Amino acid sequence: MKNKGSERNKYSLWLLAWPIFLEQFLQFLLGTVDTLMVSRISDNAVAVVGFSNQLFNALMTLFATVASGAGIVIAQKIGSHKEEDARTVAIIAFKVTTGIGLFLSILLVAAPRQIASMLQLPEELLSLAEVYISIVGGGMILTAMMSVLGTAIRNTGNTKGPMMTAIGMNIIHIVMNYCFIFGAFGFPEWGLAGVAISTVVSRLLATIVLLFIFLGSFQRKIGPRDFSIFDRKLFKEILNIGWPLGVNSASWVFSQLAIFSFLAVLGSTELTARTYMNTLESFCFLLGFSLALAVQIQIAHLYGAGKTKEAYRAVFKVLAIGLPLVLVNAFIIVLFGRNVLGLFTGDEDILALCGVLLWMNLMLQPGKMINMALGNSLNAVGDTRFTMNISLISMSIIATGCSYLLGVSLGYGIIAIYACMIADEYIRGIWSYFRWRGRKFLRMKEADLAREGAQKDKEQYRCEEGAASPAL
Template identity: 80%
Template sequence: MMKSKGNKSNKFNLWLLAWPIFIEQFLQFLLGSVDTLMVSRISDNAVAVVGFSNQLFNALTTLFATVASGAGIVIAQKIGSRQEEDARTVGIISFNVTAAIGLVLSVLLIAFPHPIAKMLQLPDELLPLADVYIPIVGGGMILIAAIAVLGTAIRNTGNTKGPMLIAVGMNVIHIVMNYGFIFGAYGFPQLGLTGVAISTVTSRLIATIVLFVLFLSTFQRKIKLSDFRIFDRRLFKEVLEIGWPLGVNSANWVFSQLAIFSFLAMLGSKELAARTYMNTLESFCFLLGFSLALAAQIQIAHLYGAGKTREAYRSAYKALAVGLPLVAVNASILVIFGKNVLSLFTQDADILTLCVTLLWMNLMLQPGKMVNMALGNSLNAIGDTRYTMKISLIFMWVVATGCSYVLGVTLGWGIIAIYSCMIADEYIRGVLSYVRWRGRKYLRMKEDEMQKEQEQCAAEVSLAL
C-alpha cells in the first residue's frame, strides 16, 4: 500500500507533469510553424484566412470550456482527496455534455460560414477562401470538443504522457497530409486550402478515437460504454461552480482576441497576416512557461484536495520562478533571429517590417503573460475562479479591447497601439493575481474546514469513549 501511495504522489510531481506537456506543446509549435509555412506557399491570403478562422474556432471552444476546464480541476481535487469513483463519474459527465455542445457548433458552422465571416469583418477578398475552409474545419468542432475534454480529464489524473503522444501523432499526420494536398505529393490530389482543411479534420478524428480508447482505462475502474448513461446532478453542479467562471474567463480572452483580429482586419490584410505570423512565433516564447503553469494547476488542485495547503501555495511560486526567466530568454532569442525566421513565411516587405517591430514589443509582453499563466492557473486550481473571471471581464474588455479600438482604429495609431494595449492588460491582471494569491483566501478557508472536521472527529471519538 505504501508503494502505491508513493507512486500516486510521484505522478503529481511538478516536473513530471510539466515535461510531457512541454514536449507536446513544443512539437505542436514546430509542426504548427511548418503548417503555416506550407499554407504560405498557397498565398498570404490563405494564411490570413487560416489565422482568422482559428480565432473563430478558439472563440467557439469557450462554449464547452466551462465543462471541460471545470471537470479537469474537480477530477484532480477528487483524486487528491481519494474520491476516485467521483473523479470517474465527473469524467463521463463532462464528455457527454461537451460532445453535445460540439455537435451543435459543427452544424452551425457547416450551415452558415459566409454570414459568420461577414459579421466578423473579414475582408471581402478573403471571403471565398473562408467559404471553403470554415465549413470543413468548423464541421469538425465536435472533434475539437472531444479532444479538449478527453485530454483534460486524462491529464488531471496525472497522466500527461498519453495526451502528449497522441497530440504528436495527430500533428505528424496533419503535416504529412498537408504536404500531400498542397504539393500533390504521395499520390494526393493538389487541393490547396481545401486539402489543408481535410487533413486537419482527418488528423483530429484519428486523435479523438485514440484518446477515447485511453480515456476508457484512465481511472481505477475501467469505463464501459453503458456507463455513459450516468449523470450525477451533485457532481455536475460542482463542475459548473468551478467551471462557469473559467468558461467566462476563457471566453473573455478568446472573444477579445477575435475582436482585436477584427480591428486588424479593418486596418488591412497585411496587418492581419502579420498578426497571424506573430501568433506562431509568440508561441515559442512561453512554451515551457505555459507547461509549468498548467502542471502547477494540476498539482495545486491535487494538493488542495488532499488538504496540503502550504505545499499548494509554494508550488505557484516554483512555476513562476522558472517560467519568468525562460520566457524572457525566449523572447530575446526571437528579437535576434525573428526576422530570419519570418522571411521563411513571407517575402512581403511591409509584413516583415510590421513583424520586426512587434518582436520588440513581444519582449515586454511575455513576462506579464507568464505571471498571469502561473498565478491565474493557481487561483483556478483552488476554486477561486470567480476572481480571475472578474478581472478578465474588466481589463480584457476595457484595456485590451476597448483601448485597442480607440487608439488603434479610431485614432489611427494602428497595430503598434493595439499591441501596447495588450501589454498593459497582461501586467494589470498579473499584478492583481499576485495580490490575490498572496492573500491566501481560499487556502485559509480550506485550512479552517479541515480544522473543523478534525475537531468534529475528536468530539465523536470522545463521546464514543
C-alpha cells in the same frame, strides 16, 4: 506507503510538466511547418487560417466551461481519495461537451460565409474562409471531444498519453498537408480545402486514441453502460468552478477575436503580420505555459489533499523558473525572428511591421507568464470568479476598448493595439499576485479541515464513551 509515494511522484511538477512541454513544443514546431506550407498557397490563405482559428477558439469556450471545470474537480477528487467521484465527473463532462460540440459543428457547416462576413473579414478573403470554416468547423465535435478527453486524462496525472496522441496527430496532419497542397504521391492539389480536410481527419484519429486511453484512466474501467451516469450534485460542482473559467476564457478569446477584427479593418498586411507573430510568440512561452498547466494540476491535487502550505509555495517555484525562460526565449526571437519570418513571406511591409512587434513581444511575454502561473493557481483552488472578474474588466476596457480607440479610431494601428495587450497582461498579473498572497481559498480550506477534524474527534470520543459505558 508505496502507493502514496508513487502518487506524490505522479503529481510532481517535473513529471507533469515535461510531457506537456514536449507536446506543446512539437505542436508548435509542426504548427510552424503547417503555416509554412499554407503560406505556399498564398498570404491570403495564411490570413484566413489565422482568422478562422480565432473564431474556433472563441466558440471552444462554450465547451471549455465544462472541460476545464471538470479537470480541476477531477484532480481535487483524486487528491482527496474520492476516485469514484472523479470517474463520474469525467463521464458527465464528456457527454455534455460532446453535445455542445455537435451543435457548433452544425452551426459552422450551415453559415460559414455569413459568420466570416459578420466578423468583418475582408471581402477578398470570404470565399477562402467559407471553404475552410465549413470543413474544419464541421469537425468541431471532434475538437470538443479531444478537449474534454485530454483534460480529464491529464488531471489524473497522465500527461504522457495526450502528449503521444498530439504528436501522432500533428505528424499525420503535416503529411496530409504535403499531399494535398503539392499533389504528392498521386493526391489531388486541393489547396486550402485539402489543409482543412487533413485537419479533420487527423483530429478524428486523435479522438479515437484519446477515447481508448480515457476508458482506462481510472481505477474502475469505464464501460458503455457507464455513459448513462449523471449526478446532479457533481455536475453542479463542475459548473461552479467551470462557468467562471468559461467566461474568463471567453473574455480572452473574444478580445483576441475583436482584435483580429480591428486588424482586418486596418488591412490584410496587419492581419497577416499578426498571424505570423502568433506563430513566433508561441515559442516564447511554451515551457512557461507547460509549467503553469502542470502547477494547476499539482495545486488542485494538493488542495484536495489538504496540503495548503505546499500548494501556496508551488506557484512561486514555477514563477522563479518560468520568468527567466520566457525572457530568454523572447530575446532569442528578437535576434532571429526576422530571418525566420523570411521563410514565410517576402513582403517587406509585413516583415518591417513584425520587426517592431518582436521588440514589443519582449515586454509582453513576462506579463503572460505571470498571468498563466497565478491565474491557473487561483483556478486550481476554485477561486475562478476572481479571475473571471478581472478578465472581464481588464480585457473589455484595456485589451479591447483601448485597442479600438487607439489603434483604429485614432489611427495608431497595430503598434497601439500591442501596447494595450501588454498593459492588460500586467494589470491582471498584479491583481492575481495580490489575490494569491491573500490566501483566501487556502484559509477557507484550512478552516474546513479543522472543522472536519473536530467533528471526527467528537465522534471518536462518543464511540469511546459508548464502549466504556457497559463496563460502568
